[in-house]
Amino acid sequence: MKRLLYILIVFLMSGICFTSCRSIKYVPVETVRIxxxxxxxxxFDSIYQRDSVFLLIKGDTVYKEKYKYLYRYLTINNTDTVIKTDSIQVPYPVEKELSRWQxxxxxxxxxxxxxALSLLFVIIGNIVYNRKIKKGG
Incomplete structure (x- = not known):
């Protein structure tokens, strides 16, 4: 009977130890985002514009000449790169709400x-009491 009681106590204590809570797991979060x-x-850096109208009179004929020139000598191609760095985020533990069973x-x-503690004290007290009675003490 005592052996069955000891086996039952060991079984209950191991059940308590193996069904404990899990440790906190951290969710990985981006530390730096670039x-x-x-x-x-x-x-166009250099632009020259020339616009002219010439009138030429020869006898009774009037010659009218128009021309318009637009010179673009230098072309500048700029490529600008803007680097934007967001603030550093700190990982934090995510705890879910416990279910009713948990x-x-x-x-x-x-x-x-x-x-279990009170049962252990009762068993230890019983063993001590029985030893004192057996010894006649």
């Missing part, structure tokens, strides 16, 4: 631990 944007711009197990776990 964003690159490029902008191309084409500019809440009950947590509450009953405290009671079971108290019962």
């Amino acid at each position: 964003e690159y944007k490029t902008r191309d711009s084409i500019r 809440k009950i197990k947590l509450e009953l776990g405290g009671w079971a631990f108290g019962i």
